[in-house]
Amino acid sequence: MNATAVVINLIYFLALAPFLEGVMRKVTARIQSRQGPPLYQPYLDLLKLLGKENLNAAGHPVFRLAPLLAFASVLSAVALLPLAGWSSFLAHSSDLMTLIYFLTLSGFSILIGALASGNPFASVGASREMMTIIMLEPVLAMTLILGVVSSGSLSLLPATAGVSATRGFSYFLMMAVYLVALQAFVSRQPFDIPEAEVEILEGPYVEYSGPNYALFRYTLNLKRMFYSWLFVVGFLGFLLPEGPVLNLVIQTGLVLVLFVLISVVGATHPRFRMDQALKFYAGLVMLSLLAVGLRVKGW
Amino acid sequence: MWLWNKIKQLAISFRAGVVTLRYPFESRPAPEDFRGQPVWDHAKCIGCAGCANHCPARTIFLRDICQEVRILLYDSSRCTYCGRCADLCPEKAITMSDRFELATDNRQDITQTIELFMMTCQRCGRCYDLEIKNYIDRLSRLGYRYDSLEVRKVIQRSTADFSPEELEKTIGYERPGRLDK
Amino acid sequence: MSRAEELVLWLRKELGGNLISAEATAPGRIFVDLKREALVTAAAGLMNRGARYQVGVGYDARKSGPGFALVHTFAFDKDSLLVAIRTFAPGDDPEFDSLTPFIPGAGWSEREYQDLLGLKFRNNPNSKRLVLSDDWPTGIYPLRQEVPHDLMPPAAEEVAFRLEEAPPGTSIVPFGPFHASLHEPAHFSVYVDGEDIKGCEYRGFMTHRGIEKLAQTELTYNDIPFVAERICGICGSVHSVNYAQAVEAAAGIRISRRAEFIRMVALELERLHSHLLWIGVAGHLIGFDTVFMQAWRIREKIMWLAERLTGNRKTYGMVIIGGVRRDINQDRSQDIRVVLREVEREMLSLEKAILKDRTIHKRTRGVGYLSPEEAVKWNLVGPVARARGLSIDARRDHPYAAYDEVEFEVPVADSCDVWGTLVVRLKEVYQAIRIINQCLDKLERLPRNEPLSVDLEGPIPPGRQGLSLVEAPRGEAVHYVLTGEDNRPGRWRVRAPTYPNLQAVPAMLLNNKLADFPIIVGSIDPCISCTDRVLVVERSSGQARLLSRQELESISRQKRSGK
Numbered sequence A: 001m002n003a004t005a006v007v008i009n010l011i012y013f014l015a016l017a018p019f020l021e022g023v024m025r026k027v028t029a030r031i032q033s034r035q036g037p038p039l040y041q042p043y044l045d046l047l048k049l050l051g052k053e054n055l056n057a058a059g060h061p062v063f064r065l066a067p068l069l070a071f072a073s074v075l076s077a078v079a080l081l082p083l084a085g086w087s088s089f090l091a092h093s094s095d096l097m098t099l100i101y102f103l104t105l106s107g108f109s110i111l112i113g114a115l116a117s118g119n120p121f122a123s124v125g126a127s128r129e130m131m132t133i134i135m136l137e138p139v140l141a142m143t144l145i146l147g148v149v150s151s152g153s154l155s156l157l158p159a160t161a162g163v164s165a166t167r168g169f170s171y172f173l174m175m176a177v178y179l180v181a182l183q184a185f186v187s188r189q190p191f192d193i194p195e196a197e198v199e200i201l202e203g204p205y206v207e208y209s210g211p212n213y214a215l216f217r218y219t220l221n222l223k224r225m226f227y228s229w230l231f232v233v234g235f236l237g238f239l240l241p242e243g244p245v246l247n248l249v250i251q252t253g254l255v256l257v258l259f260v261l262i263s264v265v266g267a268t269h270p271r272f273r274m275d276q277a278l279k280f281y282a283g284l285v286m287l288s289l290l291a292v293g294l295r296v297k298g299w
Numbered sequence B: 001m002w003l004w005n006k007i008k009q010l011a012i013s014f015r016a017g018v019v020t021l022r023y024p025f026e027s028r029p030a031p032e033d034f035r036g037q038p039v040w041d042h043a044k045c046i047g048c049a050g051c052a053n054h055c056p057a058r059t060i061f062l063r064d065i066c067q068e069v070r071i072l073l074y075d076s077s078r079c080t081y082c083g084r085c086a087d088l089c090p091e092k093a094i095t096m097s098d099r100f101e102l103a104t105d106n107r108q109d110i111t112q113t114i115e116l117f118m119m120t121c122q123r124c125g126r127c128y129d130l131e132i133k134n135y136i137d138r139l140s141r142l143g144y145r146y147d148s149l150e151v152r153k154v155i156q157r158s159t160a161d162f163s164p165e166e167l168e169k170t171i172g173y174e175r176p177g178r179l180d181k
Numbered sequence C: 001m002s003r004a005e006e007l008v009l010w011l012r013k014e015l016g017g018n019l020i021s022a023e024a025t026a027p028g029r030i031f032v033d034l035k036r037e038a039l040v041t042a043a044a045g046l047m048n049r050g051a052r053y054q055v056g057v058g059y060d061a062r063k064s065g066p067g068f069a070l071v072h073t074f075a076f077d078k079d080s081l082l083v084a085i086r087t088f089a090p091g092d093d094p095e096f097d098s099l100t101p102f103i104p105g106a107g108w109s110e111r112e113y114q115d116l117l118g119l120k121f122r123n124n125p126n127s128k129r130l131v132l133s134d135d136w137p138t139g140i141y142p143l144r145q146e147v148p149h150d151l152m153p154p155a156a157e158e159v160a161f162r163l164e165e166a167p168p169g170t171s172i173v174p175f176g177p178f179h180a181s182l183h184e185p186a187h188f189s190v191y192v193d194g195e196d197i198k199g200c201e202y203r204g205f206m207t208h209r210g211i212e213k214l215a216q217t218e219l220t221y222n223d224i225p226f227v228a229e230r231i232c233g234i235c236g237s238v239h240s241v242n243y244a245q246a247v248e249a250a251a252g253i254r255i256s257r258r259a260e261f262i263r264m265v266a267l268e269l270e271r272l273h274s275h276l277l278w279i280g281v282a283g284h285l286i287g288f289d290t291v292f293m294q295a296w297r298i299r300e301k302i303m304w305l306a307e308r309l310t311g312n313r314k315t316y317g318m319v320i321i322g323g324v325r326r327d328i329n330q331d332r333s334q335d336i337r338v339v340l341r342e343v344e345r346e347m348l349s350l351e352k353a354i355l356k357d358r359t360i361h362k363r364t365r366g367v368g369y370l371s372p373e374e375a376v377k378w379n380l381v382g383p384v385a386r387a388r389g390l391s392i393d394a395r396r397d398h399p400y401a402a403y404d405e406v407e408f409e410v411p412v413a414d415s416c417d418v419w420g421t422l423v424v425r426l427k428e429v430y431q432a433i434r435i436i437n438q439c440l441d442k443l444e445r446l447p448r449n450e451p452l453s454v455d456l457e458g459p460i461p462p463g464r465q466g467l468s469l470v471e472a473p474r475g476e477a478v479h480y481v482l483t484g485e486d487n488r489p490g491r492w493r494v495r496a497p498t499y500p501n502l503q504a505v506p507a508m509l510l511n512n513k514l515a516d517f518p519i520i521v522g523s524i525d526p527c528i529s530c531t532d533r534v535l536v537v538e539r540s541s542g543q544a545r546l547l548s549r550q551e552l553e554s555i556s557r558q559k560r561s562g563k
């Protein structure tokens, strides 16, 4: 429509993403019988990190640029989204491929940042991250392709709406696959393997501190929110009403519910090992391919 | 199977409710018989040195600055709150209080000093060991003590009679420095 | 003929003139003095007869005796028998034969005395530095008598432990000294190929601060229980009881039954909280933090109970030589029973939730595999050994305190992996509860007027040896005491259960995934501070100056701007 949609997109995501992490932490705390931090804690954390000094441990310009690139690319992805049923101002010059490109770019920036830091834990983390991206990006792509198959268009709005256009067998299969993969998209247990605090000390981020780290955290929060949002709009889009305000409110509510679910699953599972997870991911990719095949057949 | 197991796990969690305290916003009183910071009652203390001899952390110091005046200094920063001093004090001058929130940036806050005017005993001047039955609890250092209050160090020497030379020697006591190459 | 007599006879026959003396000072203990030449024959003979190697103790006896002494202790678990063989070497030629070639578990003990006493070991396959820091000057042996306890050699710069190169085809991932899964400083340099562990090298003893030296130069007999308790942050009572038992054995002191039962209650409470702690930490190490919080929630009840009983959550301070300091009266024992009932109920549901969780199976089964034969070879102890099918437990095999009067089982698993240690520890929780309940029953029936501690009428004679075992939550802890002059031990040696277990960790890590490193190392519940014998009281640093807030701030600022 117009430029305001882009601004609203950005504001909506930027404002809400840390809050959702707060929800996650609160729910996890409740399951662990703890008080837990207040819901606004992630904002404070970000502010605090932003106020710190930037240590460039690696002394490499790539190391400094990586967080900016990651943050910028995820913001670009967010700007494209058809939030609340409008297509964004940028929609006519972008499509699914742009979205996937930006998302992959942000993952890729984390990788190069990690590799530039030269820390052995970061490189183990980076290699795990890389495997995760390679295995899971297809699941995301297949989900959207499901919509493309139904709507016949690569633009974002019809494609996301198309996912739930026919609610046959392929729809439910894909939904299940996506839900499982979501845990890995948002990197919570059992799939928070690239970060695994006790093993490789937050892996790719181990050398980061201060504002750079804050950017990575923010990126992670935005990504988490994006993947949950995609689930809500894609798979539950048919539930959302026409009016943009009401649409947005209900969307937000559903995203919240989804976050609670993610936290519950995260808090009740140990972390898998990479080799175990890879087998799992391979299964997911196969199933998502199957779902697309079924959709082409019209099931 | 899997789902049921997870539901049971959640049930355990929720049955317990929230168990962590809102500490430090909420105070948590210590139970009775808690071994907190020891507190000296200067009216009861007779300066027998029993506590100083048996403190495993060696954090009670005694310095005789003349025949009549003995200074007892307790430095909580190294105290392990074991309560041996309170156990062995023949006059019950030490009580283990319930204070445990002792963090401070001023060492003086956690130091207790008593100045004691000593009578001269008929037998030896300082005769704590006769009050203790258990052989291995008898003190090894009788008589006059010259611990360094400045660097908070027990000086493992004592004299039967008050010795101004020893006092002189220990005034400028410094901890052993590093070995030179 | 009992096993003890049989062994003594055999030693007489085999060693002939090389045997100086063999005496059984207490039931279940034989102290043998040998000539230096016969060490290997005797040790190999004992091993062939089914002994389990425990620990080596070296000390400096140049003033009072014939030079440096080296004691090796062996356990015969089936016969409740401990054998200590002692050899001497003259002060100017401190060389002994190494036992490491046929007892790998002796490696650390020997390297320790090589560092601390300047002993030499013929044929020791690995003679790298173990205990002393890398910049410690050569030629100063801190455990020798002439070295003062507060000696501070200059810190050298640019001296570092030379770690081995990674084998070809692998790269090094350094774990530690500070790492989220190691709660104490230790360094593992892990060789990985992708995510597979192909080997590792360990460098520890970073927190060695010389408690043993302190004990034999500064402290007195009754100070040491309180210092011993602070060797470990988790199994403190184990060390204080163990030390007191060793001194009592050396001095021939009998303590009252009441005191023994109270010591047992303290020990078993400690086992309860330690196992719950471990279960929580294990959960955390595999990324399952809810297990961590729930196990610690249950543990907290025990901590509060201990606080009410002893005056402190963790450092109970109950033990002195000759008995205990506080009684457990009727009210208190009622308290304990109530808490234990709650804990047992909560544990039952937690246990079910853990054991039935398939995802936990996935992370623990087959991980850290070590065959029973290897476990014997490395002298593993405690739950780590019991998870590998070795039924050893000092409480049953070498009963101390009043463990011969209570009934309990020793759970054993045969899966030989981390899962096994998890199961064993879970089961032991119930046994500990059972033992405490029996102790309370007995305490209630004992006469009220039994003294809590016995008084000593005379000094403890010097030169006597005492050896004591306590089954700590992590396995058997050994204390050796040689009584000395001046109301303090001449030598006190602590061997914590982690000491043998840690030596086997490289073998357990082999061919596992990097992601399993935390849980494998965690499975032995490594207590680095016990192993290194850390002491929090540092009396000689000279840095005990308090920094004011401003100073601290300005120092940190300076650091930051790189000045």
Ligand code: SF4
Pocket (backbone or CB within 6 Å): B038, B054, B055, B056, B057, B058, B059, B060, B074, B078, B079, B080, B081, B082, B083, B084, B085, B086
């Ligand atoms: S409580 Fe223990 S450590 Fe503290 S002063 Fe008394 S004897 Fe010393």
Ligand code: SF4
Pocket (backbone or CB within 6 Å): B040, B044, B045, B046, B047, B048, B049, B050, B051, B052, B072, B088, B089, B090, B091, B092, B093, B094
């Ligand atoms: S033991 Fe008691 S009486 Fe003796 S010096 Fe200490 S406080 Fe005073």
